[in-house]
Each structure stands twice: as structure tokens, then as C-alpha cells.
Amino acid sequence: MGSIDYQERIPNNVDLQSDKRLQRALEAWQPDFIQWWMDMGPDGFQQDEVYLRTAVSVDKDGWAQFGHVKMPDYRWGIFLTPFEGERKVNFGDHMGDEAWQAVPGEHRNTLRRIIVTQGDTEPASVEQQRQLGHTCPSLYDLRNLFQVNVEEGRHLWAMVYLLHRYFGRDGREEAEALLERRSGDVDSPRILGAFNEPCDDWLSFFCFTTFTDRDGKYQLRALSESGFDPLARTCNFMLTEEAHHMFVGQTGIARILQKAAERMKEGDPRDFGAIPVDMVQRAINFWYTVSLDLFGGEDSSNAANFFGAGLKGRDRETELTEHTGLGQIYTLEKYDAEGNKQVAELPLRRAMNEVLRDAYVADCEKVIKSWNRTLEKAGCDIELTLPDRKFHRAQGVYAGLPFDPQGRFVGHATYEAKKDEWLINAEDKAYLASIMNKPHYAPGQYADWISPPPRGINGQDIDYEYVRFATPRI
Ligand code: BYC
Ligand code: FE
Ligand code: FE
Numbered sequence: 345m346g347s348i349d350y351q352e353r354i355p356n357n358v359d360l361q362s363d364k365r366l367q368r369a370l371e372a373w374q375p376d377f378i379q380w381w382m383d384m385g386p387d388g389f390q391q392d393e394v395y396l397r398t399a400v401s402v403d404k405d406g407w408a409q410f411g412h413v414k415m416p417d418y419r420w421g422i423f424l425t426p427f428e429g430e431r432k433v434n435f436g437d438h439m440g441d442e443a444w445q446a447v448p449g450e451h452r453n454t455l456r457r458i459i460v461t462q463g464d465t466e467p468a469s470v471e472q473q474r475q476l477g478h479t480c481p482s483l484y485d486l487r488n489l490f491q492v493n494v495e496e497g498r499h500l501w502a503m504v505y506l507l508h509r510y511f512g513r514d515g516r517e518e519a520e521a522l523l524e525r526r527s528g529d530v531d532s533p534r535i536l537g538a539f540n541e542p543c544d545d546w547l548s549f550f551c552f553t554t555f556t557d558r559d560g561k562y563q564l565r566a567l568s569e570s571g572f573d574p575l576a577r578t579c580n581f582m583l584t585e586e587a588h589h590m591f592v593g594q595t596g597i598a599r600i601l602q603k604a605a606e607r608m609k610e611g612d613p614r615d616f617g618a619i620p621v622d623m624v625q626r627a628i629n630f631w632y633t634v635s636l637d638l639f640g641g642e643d644s645s646n647a648a649n650f651f652g653a654g655l656k657g658r659d660r661e662t663e664l665t666e667h668t669g670l671g672q673i674y675t676l677e678k679y680d681a682e683g684n685k686q687v688a689e690l691p692l693r694r695a696m697n698e699v700l701r702d703a704y705v706a707d708c709e710k711v712i713k714s715w716n717r718t719l720e721k722a723g724c725d726i727e728l729t730l731p732d733r734k735f736h737r738a739q740g741v742y743a744g745l746p747f748d749p750q751g752r753f754v755g756h757a758t759y760e761a762k763k764d765e766w767l768i769n770a771e772d773k774a775y776l777a778s779i780m781n782k783p784h785y786a787p788g789q790y791a792d793w794i795s796p797p798p799r800g801i802n803g804q805d806i807d808y809e810y811v812r813f814a815t816p817r818i
Contacts, residue, residue: 567656
């Protein structure tokens with residue numbers, strides 16, 4: 345048998361070359377992954393060469409190599425951030441123990457479930473974004489879409505590595521199942537709500553990468569504190585890629601707002617095929633709130649167990665001064681079906697989802713501020729806001745209760761009557777489909793609804809040929 349150069353085929357820093365069992369498992373899974381990528385990855389662009397960055401090692405020079413590659417030839421690697429010194433379990437009931445290099449038997453099922461849930465979101469997002477290439481506003485944006493897609497593919501590899509390496513047969517079964525569920529499928533949907541929502545226009549894509557990928561940032565931060573060392577180090581490396589996904593979203597919305605503000609000086613942005621600010625607000629209201637749901641219930645025994653077991657920490661846990669989470673309370677506002685408020689005191693461990701959500705909300709506030717600065721600089725006096733966290737919730741204590749975006753209990757009749765003013769609606773979607781009805785494939789050409797970016801990727805110009813088509817498209 346010829347030997348395969350694993351470092352070349354699957355760049356890694358987990359010594360894949362010397363682990364035969366793991367090699368066999370990954371080799372069996374890889375063709376199914378490629379089949380899934382061809383069936384459910386970006387539709388219609390698999391032969392084209394995309395200017396992508398590929399991680400080939402974890403050091404500064406290796407993790408961001410740029411070049412034109414066909415997406416099916418992208419080298420999906422497996423990387424763990426090397427941590428300095430001895431790692432300990434830094435919180436919960438096992439605090440002070442050596443961090444685990446193998447799965448502790450008592451936490452096996454819990455840990456597998458966390459990894460599967462994380463892993464499931466990665467291919468889901470690729471499926472949601474599958475058709476967006478056909479309506480790209482520019483080659484620059486097309487390239488960014490595909491960069492996000494291949495990296496979400498790599499995040500799937502990261503979780504599959506953990507399943508194959510540490511969970512034996514049931515890990516392999518879970519890895520197969522990750523390729524079988526489908527976003528939005530009635531019989532076999534993805535696990536978490538937001539990942540079954542259609543994301544088929546670019547306003548949604550930029551909101552998704554701003555708000556839903558940002559849930560990824562906070563979940564990965566919490567998992568990068570894990571006492572299960574391989575999970576902590578895997579998630580830590582994933583965070584380096586996540587930053588670009590959020591950049592794509594945040595700058596995408598900023599460019600839409602800039603165009604809207606310019607057009608408003610001349611009249612209704614719609615008359616120029618641009619996207620009005622109130623429509624952006626409705627898209628924010630939708631994607632932010634479905635992303636809030638991704639943190640789970642405010643009062644969660646799962647969350648308490650994850651924390652107590654040392655499997656999932658808080659944001660920047662190691663920088664906090666107290667790590668048991670015991671003997672403390674979290675105050676939560678609850679409402680009954682008539683809108684009467686009660687104040688509940690939760691043991692802190694049960695409120696860990698809400699504690700993580702607090703960090704997320706604060707981060708999202710900063711994003712809104714930056715967009716408002718963009719609007720202000722462009723001479724537009726409209727301000728965007730984040731809706732209240734009780735609005736439009738489907739998980740937790742506010743699920744299904746009729747709150748308005750300001751967080752006032754308004755009753756079901758008002759909610760139903762106003763819903764289309766608050767959330768992206770059918771008319772908005774029809775309008776977006778009408779302005780996003782064709783792709784912009786010529787280098788340097790940008791759609792009427794978005795400003796060009798101030799600079800290109802990796803020092804390239806904004807009219808660089810970020811995607812080279814196998815057959816001419818213009
Ligand atoms: N939709 O005890 P509770 C990313 C379920 S994004 C549907 O409150 P828990 C990315 C829950 O599973 C980051 N179901 O929940 C971004 C539970 O089910 P069971 C992904 C939901 O367990 C963009 C039940 O409701 N990573 O990386 O405390 C592109 C009771 O709930 C939802 C992770 O999620 C929902 N929104 O917390 C690409 C990290 N929320 O047990 C990638 C791993 C809850 O009754 N996951 N449920 O069957 C976790 O830590 C936890 O599973 C959650 C839920 C925080 C998600
Ligand atoms: Fe991801
Ligand atoms: Fe991401």
C-alpha cells in the first residue's frame with residue numbers, strides 16, 4: 345500500500361500520521377463529507393478557483409495562507425491551539441484537577457452531546473447559504489461567502505476529529521449523522537432553531553454572520569474554558585476563524601447602510617434599488633432574536649451540570665475571581681401569560697446560559713453603535729437599536745409571550761397586528777429578491793444596494809479577481 349502524506353492531505357497538529365485507528369476513521373468519513381459538500385455546499389461554483397486562505401499550521405505564518413483553490417480541493421485541516429504549561433480544570437466541582445486528556449467516563453454522554461450540538465451548526469450554516477452565490481453583489485463578497493463556507497466545513501472536521509478520536513463507535517455514528525441531518529428538513533432538521541431558518545438573501549447572510557456566528561464566538565469561548573483539554577484547544581483555534589465571519593457580517597451591513605444613507609439624500613432608497621434602514625432594522629430584529637435563542641433557557645439544569653462538571657465555563661472564566669458558581673444567585677424577570685411580572689432568584693449555576701447571553705448582548709450593543717456611527721458619518725439621523733431580549737423568543741422563559749421590541753408586554757392581538765412592522769416580512773423578502781435578482785461577476789463591479797468595501801482582502805484591491813471562473817460568466 346502506498347503511504348499517504350497526511351500532513352499534505354489533511355494539515356494537522358494532532359500527529360495524525362501516527363494514529364492508524366484515527367486515520368481509518370477519518371478516511372472512511374472523508375468521502376461522505378465530500379459527497380455532502382458537493383450535494384449541499386455552494387451550488388454551482390465547485391469548479392471555480394477562489395482566493396481562499398487555508399490554515400496549514402497554527403503558527404502565525406501558517407494559519408493564513410492565501411491562494412486560488414477549487415473548493416472541493418480545499419485542505420480541511422485539524423488544529424488545536426497549543427497551550428503553554430500545565431492545564432487544570434479551572435471551574436466547577438473538579439477545580440484544580442489536571443485537565444482531562446481523555447473523556448471522563450461519567451461525563452461521556454454529556455460531552456458527546458455538547459460536541460454534536462456544536463458540530464451540527466457548522467454544516468447547517470453551509471446548507472443555509474448554499475444558493476447565495478447566484479446573487480452575489482460582487483466577486484469580493486462571493487469570495488467572502490465561500491471563505492466562511494469552507495471554514496464552517498473545517499469546524500465540522502474539528503468536531504468530527506473529537507468524535508472519532510475520543511468516542512469510539514458511537515462517535516463515528518454521530519459523525520455520520522452530522523452529514524445526514526439537513527437544515528430546514530421536516531423529518532431530519534438541524535438541532536438548533538436558527539440553523540433551520542432560510543438564509544437566502546444577502547441582508548440575511550450579513551445579519552447571520554453578525555449575530556448567529558457571534559453566538560458561535562461565545563459558545564466557543566465557553567467551550568475553550570473546558571476541562572476536557574482537546575475540546576478547549578480545538579475551540580480556541582476555531583475562534584481565530586470566527587473573527588473573519590463576524591467581520592464579513594458587520595462590514596456587509598455597514599456597506600448596505602452607507603448606500604442607504606447616500607440614496608436617502610436623493611429620495612426613497614427603494615427608487616434606486618437600495619435597502620432602506622427600517623428594513624435593515626427588521627432583519628436585525630429577526631436574526632438577533634433567533635440567535636438569542638441559541639443560548640438555551642435562562643433557567644437550565646443542563647447548563648448547571650455542564651458548569652459543575654467542568655465541561656463548559658463562562659466567557660473568560662479564567663479571568664474571573666470566583667469559579668465554583670456556588671452560593672450566588674442570579675435575578676431573573678419572569679412573566680405569566682397575562683403579563684404579570686415576578687422576580688425569580690436562580691442559583692447562579694442554573695443561570696449560566698443567561699450569564700453567557702449577557703456577554704453576547706453587550707457585544708451586540710457595540711456592533712449597533714458602530715453601525716450608528718456609519719449612518720451618522722453618512723449624514724443620516726436614523727438610529728438602529730437592538731430589540732429587548734424578551735421580544736420574539738422561542739426558547740426559555742419568554743418563549744411565545746407577546747413582547748414588543750422595547751420589551752413591553754403588549755398582548756397577542758397587538759403582537760400579531762404589529763409583527764410585520766417589527767420583523768422582516770413577506771413584502772421585504774419580495775423586494776430583496778427583486779433587487780438581488782442577478783449576480784455581479786465582473787471584478788470591481790458592485791450591486792446598487794451596497795457600497796464597495798474600503799479595502800480588499802489580504803492587501804488585494806477591491807477589483808481583484810477574487811474568483812476565477814472555470815467557464816466565462818460575463
Ligand atoms: N433551538 O436546558 P436548555 C456556531 C433545547 S453557533 C432548539 O435551556 P441547554 C455557528 C436544548 O437542546 C454555536 N432547541 O438548553 C454559528 C434542550 O434539549 P433537550 C453552537 C434548543 O442544553 C454560525 C432543551 O431545549 N454551539 O458555532 O442548557 C455558523 C432545553 O434547553 C435551543 C453550541 O450550541 C434552540 N435554540 O443549552 C456556524 C454549544 N436551545 O436536552 C456555526 C453546545 C435549547 O431537552 N451547545 N434547545 O433535548 C450547548 O451548550 C447547549 O446545547 C445549548 C442549549 C446552549 C445550545
Ligand atoms: Fe463555525
Ligand atoms: Fe462562523
